[in-house]
Amino acid sequence: MLRHLVVKELKVTLKDLRMLISVIIMPLMVFVVMGAVMSFAAEASIKAAKGLGQAIAVVNRDRGPYSALVLDTIRSMGYSVKPLEVEDVSSLIASGTNVTLVIEVPEGFSENMSSLRPATLVVHMNVRGLSMAGYSVYGLARSVTESVNKALSVALMKEAGVTEPGFVLNPVRSETALYVAGRRVPSALLGVMSFLTSGLMIAPLVVITTAIGVSAALIASENEERTLEVLLTLPIPRYKILAAKLLGVLVLVMLATVSYMAGFTYYISAPLKFVEEEAAELRPAAVSVESLTDLVGTHNLVLLGLSTFLSLVATSALGLLLGSLFPDVRTAQSYIGSLSLVVFVPGMVLMFVDISSLPLASQAALVAASPFISPVLVLKAAVEGVWWIPYASIAWALAFTAAMVGVSAKLLSSERILTMQFSIRMRRLRRARA
Amino acid sequence: MAELAVEVRDLVKLYGPVRALDGVSFEVERGEIFGLVGPNGAGKTTTLRIVATLIKPTSGVVRVFGHDVVSEADEVRKLISYLPEEAGAYRLLTGREYLEFMARVYGAPPSVVEEGIRISGLGDAIYKQVRTYSRGMKRRLLVARALMVRPRLAILDEPTSGLDVAHAMYVRNVIKEYSREHGVTVLLSSHNMLEIEYLCDRVALIDRGRIVEVGVPRELIERYGAENLEEVFLKVVGR
Numbered sequence: 001m002l003r004h005l006v007v008k009e010l011k012v013t014l015k016d017l018r019m020l021i022s023v024i025i026m027p028l029m030v031f032v033v034m035g036a037v038m039s040f041a042a043e044a045s046i047k048a049a050k051g052l053g054q055a056i057a058v059v060n061r062d063r064g065p066y067s068a069l070v071l072d073t074i075r076s077m078g079y080s081v082k083p084l085e086v087e088d089v090s091s092l093i094a095s096g097t098n099v100t101l102v103i104e105v106p107e108g109f110s111e112n113m114s115s116l117r118p119a120t121l122v123v124h125m126n127v128r129g130l131s132m133a134g135y136s137v138y139g140l141a142r143s144v145t146e147s148v149n150k151a152l153s154v155a156l157m158k159e160a161g162v163t164e165p166g167f168v169l170n171p172v173r174s175e176t177a178l179y180v181a182g183r184r185v186p187s188a189l190l191g192v193m194s195f196l197t198s199g200l201m202i203a204p205l206v207v208i209t210t211a212i213g214v215s216a217a218l219i220a221s222e223n224e225e226r227t228l229e230v231l232l233t234l235p236i237p238r239y240k241i242l243a244a245k246l247l248g249v250l251v252l253v254m255l256a257t258v259s260y261m262a263g264f265t266y267y268i269s270a271p272l273k274f275v276e277e278e279a280a281e282l283r284p285a286a287v288s289v290e291s292l293t294d295l296v297g298t299h300n301l302v303l304l305g306l307s308t309f310l311s312l313v314a315t316s317a318l319g320l321l322l323g324s325l326f327p328d329v330r331t332a333q334s335y336i337g338s339l340s341l342v343v344f345v346p347g348m349v350l351m352f353v354d355i356s357s358l359p360l361a362s363q364a365a366l367v368a369a370s371p372f373i374s375p376v377l378v379l380k381a382a383v384e385g386v387w388w389i390p391y392a393s394i395a396w397a398l399a400f401t402a403a404m405v406g407v408s409a410k411l412l413s414s415e416r417i418l419t420m421q422f423s424i425r426m427r428r429l430r431r432a433r434a
Numbered sequence: 435m436a437e438l439a440v441e442v443r444d445l446v447k448l449y450g451p452v453r454a455l456d457g458v459s460f461e462v463e464r465g466e467i468f469g470l471v472g473p474n475g476a477g478k479t480t481t482l483r484i485v486a487t488l489i490k491p492t493s494g495v496v497r498v499f500g501h502d503v504v505s506e507a508d509e510v511r512k513l514i515s516y517l518p519e520e521a522g523a524y525r526l527l528t529g530r531e532y533l534e535f536m537a538r539v540y541g542a543p544p545s546v547v548e549e550g551i552r553i554s555g556l557g558d559a560i561y562k563q564v565r566t567y568s569r570g571m572k573r574r575l576l577v578a579r580a581l582m583v584r585p586r587l588a589i590l591d592e593p594t595s596g597l598d599v600a601h602a603m604y605v606r607n608v609i610k611e612y613s614r615e616h617g618v619t620v621l622l623s624s625h626n627m628l629e630i631e632y633l634c635d636r637v638a639l640i641d642r643g644r645i646v647e648v649g650v651p652r653e654l655i656e657r658y659g660a661e662n663l664e665e666v667f668l669k670v671v672g673r
Binding site: 004007008011225236 | 483486487488489490508511512514515516517518520521522523524525526527531535536538539540541563576579
């Protein structure tokens with residue numbers, strides 16, 4: 001009997017294009033699009049940072065040997081140098097030139113160098129608009145000044161008779177060791193940590209909000225299609241009707257999760273190529289499941305799976321309960337949509353704070369909200385070793401689920417669900433007439 | 435005396451301050467087609483919903499084949515088949531899939547689905563999704579759903595409301611034939627007096643939550659010296 005009901009739920013839902021798009025296609029698209037955008041942005045910023053295809057303008061007021069070395073160094077980095085003869089660089093940039101950097105070498109630069117007095121290079125950074133890549137201009141400026149500094153140091157050392165200027169510049173090699181919450185992990189993970197943690201935390205939150213929406217839609221569609229009354233007079237125990245809906249939601253959410261996983265895999269593998277370029281020593285051998293288990297630990301990943309599942313059941317039960325209040329799918333989804341804030345706001349805040357640094361009251365408040373944010377909370381707390389939180393959070397999610405299922409079953413077995421619909425419709429009518 | 439199909443005693447239903455039913459009593463014999471007749475808001479749908487175990491009475495007793503609709507709701511649901519006035523079917527299922535689902539829920543054999551398809555008279559349209567059906571086709575599917583499982587009691591709320599003449603005639607004939615052939619007891623409501631005269635063995639006239647008269651349509655018409663049931667109703671309620 002339960003099987004027939006579940007099959008009906010799945011047939012009715014999987015034939016619904018709206019549902020298919022929101023549950024299976026959207027999650028995949030979101031990650032693919034996000035991945036592509038990140039990848040594009042990363043590439044663009046690397047290009048910008050390297051100044052590829054861009055000239056660096058130099059206003060040389062010095063004409064001495066050391067300013068010549070500055071120009072040679074810039075050329076040796078692969079940039080074309082565009083000499084400029086202007087009085088005021090600011091007005092040149094204000095007039096709309098397309099150079100990214102203008103380096104001003106002041107008069108007396110070489111003289112200062114040879115008499116071992118600090119000299120100044122004025123670097124004008126020209127950002128043409130508001131974009132995330134704007135910051136990369138600073139990277140370009142920094143890499144140019146560092147190289148120039150290095151070249152000048154080497155030249156000065158040679159003049160002073162130092163035989164191994166390269167060694168003097170870098171006498172110490174550093175070996176790094178990375179620890180996450182006390183566990184030693186490959187240093188390479190540092191470069192991808194924000195990617196992995198954001199993915200690990202956002203994906204369950206999105207899946208949970210999907211579950212609320214799907215479950216609410218599943219029961220609201222019974223109202224919309226006016227099939228609920230017949231369903232409630234069939235010789236089926238009410239708890240089975242509810243169980244079938246919950247199982248239906250879970251199967252759909254599993255499909256959504258597979259879709260997310262596929263999207264997430266693409267997301268973490270695509271844009272990370274730039275890490276390779278930027279910091280070779282921090283480059284991960286491969287971004288994969290291993291790097292995830294390295295970062296958070298296998299047993300914590302299992303805990304993440306469990307708490308995600310519990311959150312899904314809890315929020316699906318809530319979705320069913322709320323969905324039964326609405327006369328049609330669209331109304332249900334528009335109201336339920338705002339619920340995603342309850343999931344995302346604490347979820348996103350959590351991404352930026354360490355739980356162990358919070359006062360006990362705040363920790364307790366997070367646990368209270370945990371049916372919605374359980375995966376993020378449990379994962380973070382487990383990694384940080386705040387062990388009472390995962391247990392309390394899982395216990396509370398279970399209690400919350402039981403309460404939601406209980407209330408939903410009670411609602412289905414009473415006439416409230418029908419009379420509530422009736423009173424909501426009447427209220428609407430009255431409002432429309434007014 | 436044989437057990438009654440439906441027994442309603444002193445039924446009262448309050449919606450807040452509104453007295454939807456105010457002491458309704460009537461009996462439905464086995465195998466008969468019994469009609470509840472009255473204007474909109476008289477209490478027909480509320481009565482049928484209580485008999486169908488959907489809502490609970492404020493006071494009074496309702497029994498279906500001896501089972502109390504409140505304390506033995508699960509038993510009652512095995513005996514009945516309810517068709518609400520504004521019922522729909524899952525729009526993305528085909529007509530056949532819908533009937534198959536319903537047959538499985540009742541634990542009925544696959545032959546029941548074929549029976550349902552025959553009753554619906556939808557032909558090849560049965561393989562199309564319900565969303566493509568006209569209102570009349572949908573109603574025929576729903577009536578077929580309600581009758582194909584051969585319930586002991588079919589509760590039909592305004593079975594032909596909103597249908598054109600052809601669909602309404604079809605549905606009336608199906609109900610009449612099926613009840614005669616298989617001994618299915620039918621409790622239906624309608625505000626169409628002609629329909630009631632044609633279909634029902636006995637009727638109860640209901641007004642403002644009270645039963646004002648019960649009897650065989652022809653006898654009522656004669657007793658009140660009226661042309662039809664409509665006139666009988668007006669004479670009884672004194673309007």
